[in-house]
Each structure stands twice: as structure tokens, then as C-alpha cells.
Amino acid sequence: MIRLEKRPQPSRAWSMATPLVAVLATMFFGGLLFAVLGKPPVEAIRTIFWEPLFGEFSFYYRPQLLVKGAPLVLIAIGLSLGFRAGIWNIGAEGQYIMGAICGAGAGLAFYPADSFLIFPLMVVAGALGGWAWAMIPAVLKTRFGTNEILVSLMLVYVAEQFLASVSLGLLKNPEGFGFPGSRNLQSWDSAHNAELIAGTGMHWGVVAALIAVIFAYVLLNRHMTGYHIRLTGEAPRAAKFAGVNPTRLVLFCLGTSGALAGLAGLFEVSGPSGQISIDFNVGYGFTAIIVAFLGRLHPVGILLAGGLMALTYIGGDIAQSNLQLPAAAIQVFQGMLLFFLLAFDLLTNFRIAIGKPEVA
Amino acid sequence: MKLTNLLTSAAVALGLAAGAAMADTTKVGFVYVGPVGDGGWTYEHDQGRKAVEAEFGDQVETVYVENVAEGPDAERVMTQMALEGADLIFTTSFGYMDPTINVAKKFPNVKFEHATGYKRADNVSTYSARFYEGRAVQGTIAGHMTESNIVGYIGSYPIPEVIRGINSAYIHAKKVNPDVQFKVVWAFTWFDPAKEADAAKVLIEQGADVILQHTDSTAPQAAAQNAGNVITFGQASDMSEYAPKPRVSSIIDNWAPYYVARTKAVIDGTWESVDTWDGIGAGMVEIGEITDAVPAEVKEAALAIKDSIANGTYHPFTGPLKKQDGSDWLAEGEVADDGTLAGMNFYVEGIEGDIPQ
Numbered sequence: 001m002i003r004l005e006k007r008p009q010p011s012r013a014w015s016m017a018t019p020l021v022a023v024l025a026t027m028f029f030g031g032l033l034f035a036v037l038g039k040p041p042v043e044a045i046r047t048i049f050w051e052p053l054f055g056e057f058s059f060y061y062r063p064q065l066l067v068k069g070a071p072l073v074l075i076a077i078g079l080s081l082g083f084r085a086g087i088w089n090i091g092a093e094g095q096y097i098m099g100a101i102c103g104a105g106a107g108l109a110f111y112p113a114d115s116f117l118i119f120p121l122m123v124v125a126g127a128l129g130g131w132a133w134a135m136i137p138a139v140l141k142t143r144f145g146t147n148e149i150l151v152s153l154m155l156v157y158v159a160e161q162f163l164a165s166v167s168l169g170l171l172k173n174p175e176g177f178g179f180p181g182s183r184n185l186q187s188w189d190s191a192h193n194a195e196l197i198a199g200t201g202m203h204w205g206v207v208a209a210l211i212a213v214i215f216a217y218v219l220l221n222r223h224m225t226g227y228h229i230r231l232t233g234e235a236p237r238a239a240k241f242a243g244v245n246p247t248r249l250v251l252f253c254l255g256t257s258g259a260l261a262g263l264a265g266l267f268e269v270s271g272p273s274g275q276i277s278i279d280f281n282v283g284y285g286f287t288a289i290i291v292a293f294l295g296r297l298h299p300v301g302i303l304l305a306g307g308l309m310a311l312t313y314i315g316g317d318i319a320q321s322n323l324q325l326p327a328a329a330i331q332v333f334q335g336m337l338l339f340f341l342l343a344f345d346l347l348t349n350f351r352i353a354i355g356k357p358e359v360a
Numbered sequence: 361m362k363l364t365n366l367l368t369s370a371a372v373a374l375g376l377a378a379g380a381a382m383a384d385t386t387k388v389g390f391v392y393v394g395p396v397g398d399g400g401w402t403y404e405h406d407q408g409r410k411a412v413e414a415e416f417g418d419q420v421e422t423v424y425v426e427n428v429a430e431g432p433d434a435e436r437v438m439t440q441m442a443l444e445g446a447d448l449i450f451t452t453s454f455g456y457m458d459p460t461i462n463v464a465k466k467f468p469n470v471k472f473e474h475a476t477g478y479k480r481a482d483n484v485s486t487y488s489a490r491f492y493e494g495r496a497v498q499g500t501i502a503g504h505m506t507e508s509n510i511v512g513y514i515g516s517y518p519i520p521e522v523i524r525g526i527n528s529a530y531i532h533a534k535k536v537n538p539d540v541q542f543k544v545v546w547a548f549t550w551f552d553p554a555k556e557a558d559a560a561k562v563l564i565e566q567g568a569d570v571i572l573q574h575t576d577s578t579a580p581q582a583a584a585q586n587a588g589n590v591i592t593f594g595q596a597s598d599m600s601e602y603a604p605k606p607r608v609s610s611i612i613d614n615w616a617p618y619y620v621a622r623t624k625a626v627i628d629g630t631w632e633s634v635d636t637w638d639g640i641g642a643g644m645v646e647i648g649e650i651t652d653a654v655p656a657e658v659k660e661a662a663l664a665i666k667d668s669i670a671n672g673t674y675h676p677f678t679g680p681l682k683k684q685d686g687s688d689w690l691a692e693g694e695v696a697d698d699g700t701l702a703g704m705n706f707y708v709e710g711i712e713g714d715i716p717q
């Protein structure tokens with residue numbers, strides 16, 4: 001008889017190994033899937049994981065990994081703080097949108113002025129926009145005890161309506177022949193979040209993501225607030241006795257994650273994306289939830305997970321184009337990764353035992 | 361710009377390599393906004409791609425990437441295709457406009473074709489179809505067929521292309537049925553079966569017995585089928601699986617001749633940047649079979665409109681026409697110019713409701 005036995009202590013070895021095992025299992029079963037679809041499995045896996053990093057055109061794909069990974073990491077870092085304390089912000093997508101709208105709006109108000117102050121102003125406005133949007137579920141939760149999961153999620157759809165509205169009205173490009181969408185910030189130097197070193201993909205959003213990783217690490221390991229976050233998540237009762245103020249914690253976690261998501265939106269709209277449009281958001285806020293868990297809610301883990309996720313996106317597109325793999329197969333492949341991670345995660349807390357349970 | 365240089369030199373190197381190694385193969389890339397199985401917009405573009413393969417056989421190699429989000433992802437996918445040696449890239453959604461221009465700058469030797477946009481460059485052409493011509497035919501049928509006098513219209517985005525379609529359908533429905541009323545629901549998506557089905561249900565509940573859609577899935581057709589006495593029109597693709605009813609006719613986007621011609625131009629080295637806007641006459645817009653669910657005289661009226669548009673004797677936007685606010689637009693016999701049509705951001709007189717902004 002095979003059964004699961006709870007480990008007295010979570011296994012450190014398995015905790016470290018599961019992401020790697022999950023990736024290997026995904027490669028294996030993903031390869032099987034591709035083979036069933038009649039595509040060369042090894043070639044497909046190689047294309048997804050190897051091509052962007054070391055392939056012929058890696059000089060282009062490597063910077064793209066930063067571009068794709070930075071918003072994921074930035075948002076996931078914010079989310080992980082709350083997740084650790086059991087505060088569930090599911091609406092980062094909405095905060096990302098509001099950050100982009102507020103940031104771009106603050107900049108476009110001064111169009112076509114030429115000033116080095118415009119971009120910093122946009123950054124502040126972006127962070128505030130995301131922060132304010134996250135404060136809605138935070139205040140409702142602390143004042144009226146509403147569920148932050150539902151409120152933050154629903155506010156994503158409200159934010160999408162706002163996005164459509166400003167794309168068609170307030171921020172619409174007056175020179176856009178009636179088409180929706182704002183001016184392209186890439187062609188306005190004062191507001192353009194350009195590459196800091198050409199050809200590297202390094203823009204301010206990447207820098208911000210790296211700073212966020214360091215700050216989160218320091219916060220969680222060296223700071224009282226970080227200690228409170230961890231304590232509330234691991235032992236809520238103990239946290240209460242230790243005098244943790246839950247209201248302050250909710251406001252802090254939701255506010256921080258909102259501000260970081262807003263920043264991610266601002267860096268995206270002023271950089272790689274360039275303009276506010278109805279379809280500006282492409283799901284970074286939701287994918288970041290996966291990244292946060294894939295990275296074990298640990299800052300360094302999130303950094304790696306964001307990179308891995310970006311890799312599967314970019315590699316997936318290359319595989320689509322070069323091997324004509326269907327987009328749905330790539331999505332299944334990405335889903336497998338999370339599935340296997342959660343499945344193998346079981347082994348951190350349980351071990352597989354063979355034979356009858358011992359009677360104590 | 362270092363990256364630009366890198367990319368350009370890579371492209372040049374590739375071009376040289378490609379020229380030496382496989383002088384005969386022209387690589388054509390397609391970037392799709394939806395899945396190839398959407399049964400509508402992207403499906404028809406993919407039919408065009410297949411037509412290119414069928415026409416030129418081993419002379420061409422085609423590649424595509426589906427479900428590409430508008431924005432940085434699109435830019436990356438296009439760059440990747442160009443790096444991998446594509447000679448010609450079709451970008452098939454309005455939101456790919458700026459990314460197409462950006463990538464085209466980096467690859468001056470690669471030709472780009474952007475659907476439904478207005479920005480061109482030496483190596484970027486634009487193309488679109490005069491869907492509003494097909495809408496005139498649909499409007500004629502809708503006006504005749506509605507018994508509740510309420511026609512439901514599922515709009516995607518309030519952009520000129522969609523507003524043109526609504527106006528054209530309304531003008532021609534009104535011509536044959538002065539009591540007709542249009543109800544427009546904006547779905548803010550090109551392809552989302554769930555949202556489209558919801559929009560169709562709402563319209564049917566509000567009394568619409570004819571549904572026109574400017575979204576790409578067959579979900580509204582299914583909703584109409586469930587509701588019973590409602591008719592619909594296939595959008596972008598024939599959607600004939602819902603014929604003879606609810607689907608009584610359709611607008612089919614036929615990109616195949618254009619894609620074949622443009623690919624040939626690249627092969628022959630005669631490609632030039634152009635702006636193409638073709639309609640029923642040129643065959644880019646086709647009217648799907650009008651089924652027997654439509655009475656013979658209605659079918660005849662619809663086909664008469666179609667023929668007169670095709671042979672150029674009639675323009676769907678012919679005065680006298682007023683704008684929604686009552687101001688004059690076209691005088692008696694005057695025909696709308698392409699510039700106004702391309703940027704159309706107003707309803708014609710008689711349509712209720714506002715264009716969202």
C-alpha cells in the first residue's frame with residue numbers, strides 16, 4: 001500500500017528541489033504532448049528553453065526576457081508580501097491598469113512640453129494610481145470586513161472599463177483619425193521610458209523590479225514590518241499576542257502591492273507598449289500570481305520564477321512560429337508547470353510511505 | 361542605436377545567407393490576433409495564408425503565430441519572424457499598427473502589410489476591405505425581415521470601421537423599413553464567445569429579432585439559434601454551419617487574392633508600398649449565400665444592392681444624409697469621400713444612443 005505520511009518537519013531538500021523537478025516533469029510531459037501533436041518533442045523543448053537564451057538570435061531575445069519578466073517580478077514581489085500574511089490581492093491587473101492610466105495621464109497633461117521632470121512625475125502618479133486602486137479593497141476590508149479577494153478582483157473589470165473609456169475619450173490621440181488609443185509616448189522623449197543602455201532591454205521598470213527584490217528581501221529579513229508579515233501568515237494567534245495591528249498590516253500590504261503594480265503599468269505604458277489602448281493590459285497582473293507562488297513567495301525565488309515565466313512566453317512564441325505549434329499547446333505547457341509545481345510541493349510536507357501505517 | 365544596427369546587420373546577413381542558400385524560397389509570416397480556429401476574422405486570414413501556400417507550393421514557406429496580444433508581444437513576434445528570415449509579414453489587427461511601424465524601421469529589407477491601419481512607410485503597406493458595402497446588403501435584408509422593428513447590433517470597438525458598418529446597415533434597413541430601430545451593444549472585444557453570447561442575449565431580450573455582429577465568434581449565432589425566431593449574419597467568415605437559419609447570409613472577408621498578389625510581388629521584386637481598400641467589386645468582400653429563410657423578393661432586393669455596389673453604379677453612402685445631431689452631411693446625390701469614411705466617428709441621423717467615449 002502506498003500512502004502519504006506527514007513529515008514532522010517540512011523537508012528543506014524537497015522545498016528547494018520541487019521547482020526543478022516540476023520543470024523537468026513539465027519538459028517530459030510537455031514533450032509527450034508535442035509528440036502526440038506530431039511535432040518533434042526534443043526540438044520543441046529546446047526551442048522553448050534554449051533558443052531565447054543561447055540560440056542564434058539570443059542577442060535579441062535576452063533583452064526581451066527582461067522586458068517581459070520585469071513587470072511580472074515587480075507585481076509578484078508586491079503580491080508576495082500580502083500572500084505571506086494571508087492578505088489576498090487578486091486584483092493586481094486592475095492596479096496595473098490604473099497605474100498606467102494615471103501615469104500616462106499625468107504626463108500627457110503636459111504634452112508636448114520638454115522637461116526632465118515629466119517622467120518622474122509620471123512615475124509618482126503611476127504608483128499613486130495603483131496604490132489608490134488597491135486602497136479601495138483595503139479600506140473596505142478594514143472598515144467593513146469585506147473580502148479583499150472579491151473586491152480586488154471585481155475592481156479589475158471596473159479598471160478595464162476605465163481603460164476603454166479613457167482610450168476613447170480623455171486620453172485619445174487627437175491626431176489619431178478617430179481611432180481609440182492615446183498618443184504614443186515612445187515618440188515623446190520627455191515621457192519615454194527608453195532603454196537605459198541601447199540593446200540591453202534595461203529600462204527603468206527592470207531597475208525598479210531589481211530594487212523591489214532587494215527591498216523585499218531586506219524588509220522580510222531585517223525589518224519589524226517584515227517580521228509581522230511573516231508572523232501573521234505563519235501563526236496568526238501569536239501575531240495577535242505580539243501586538244501586530246491587523247488594520248495597519250492590511251493597508252500596508254495592499255497599498256504596497258498596488259503601488260508596485262501601478263509602477264509596472266506605468267513603466268510598461270511609457271516604454272515597451274508606448275500607448276494607452278483598450279487592450280493595453282495583457283494579463284501581467286494575473287500571471288504575477290503564478291510567478292509569486294512559483295517563486296515560493298521569496299524575493300529571490302520570484303526573480304527566478306519571473307525569468308522562467310518570461311522564458312516560456314518568449315520560447316513559446318518562437319516554437320509557434322518555427323514549429324507551428326498551436327498557441328493552445330503552449331498554454332497547456334505553461335499550465336503544466338504550475339500544476340507540477342503544486343503537485344510536487346506536496347512532497348515538502350508529506351513523504352510517500354510504502355507498507356502499512358505503523359501503530360504508534 | 362546599437363540594437364538597430366545589430367538587427368539590421370543580422371537582417372542583412374540573413375538576407376545574404378538566404379539569398380545564397382535558398383534563392384527560391386520566399387518566407388511569408390502572419391501575425392494573428394485570435395486563434396486560427398475562431399471561425400471568423402483570423403480563420404479567414406489563415407485561409408488566405410493557405411491560398412498562398414497552394415498557389416506557390418515550394419516557392420514559399422509560410423509561418424504564423426496566433427493569439428498575439430497587441431503591443432510589445434506583437435513587436436517581439438514580428439521581430440522574431442524578421443530575424444528568422446521572413447521576406448513579407450502580414451500583421452492582421454489594427455492594434456499592430458505602431459509595432460509594425462517600429463519593426464519595419466529596423467528591417468528595411470523586409471516588407472510589411474498591416475491590415476486596417478493608416479500608417480505606412482516605404483516597406484509598410486496597409487490594406488483593408490470595404491466591409492460597409494456588405495453591411496448595406498445586410499441592412500436591406502434586416503429591414504425587410506424584422507417584425508419587431510428592432511435590429512440588434514453587436515459592436516466590437518467604437519472605431520471608424522465599426523461605426524461605418526452600423527451606419528451603412530442602418531441607412532439601408534431604414535430605406536426599406538422606415539420604422540426600424542437599431543440597438544447597439546459594445547462588447548469591447550474582437551473575439552470573446554462568452555461576452556458575445558451575453559450581448560446577443562441582451563439584445564434578444566430587448567426585442568431584437570435580427571442580430572448583426574462585428575465580432576468574430578459564432579457565439580451570437582448559437583444564442584440566436586437557442587432563442588428561436590431570430591436571424592443573424594455570418595461575420596468575417598461564412599459561418600454556414602448556422603445556415604439556413606439563424607444565419608441567413610454573411611460577409612466573407614476574402615483575403616486570398618490579395619495575399620497571393622502581394623506574395624507574387626515580393627517574389628517578382630515588384631512590391632511597393634500601397635494603400636488598398638477593396639470591396640465587393642474587387643472580391644475582397646463577399647456576400648455569403650442568402651438562404652431560403654429569406655423570401656425570394658427580399659433576396660432579390662439584397663442581390664440588386666450587391667450588384668449595383670459591385671459594378672460601381674451605387675455607393676452605400678449617397679446623400680441626402682444627415683448626421684445624428686441633425687446637421688447636414690451629404691447633399692442629394694453626393695457620395696461620401698474615402699477620407700471621411702476612413703475616420704468616421706459619428707452616427708447618421710436616426711440612430712439612437714451615443715458612440716462611447
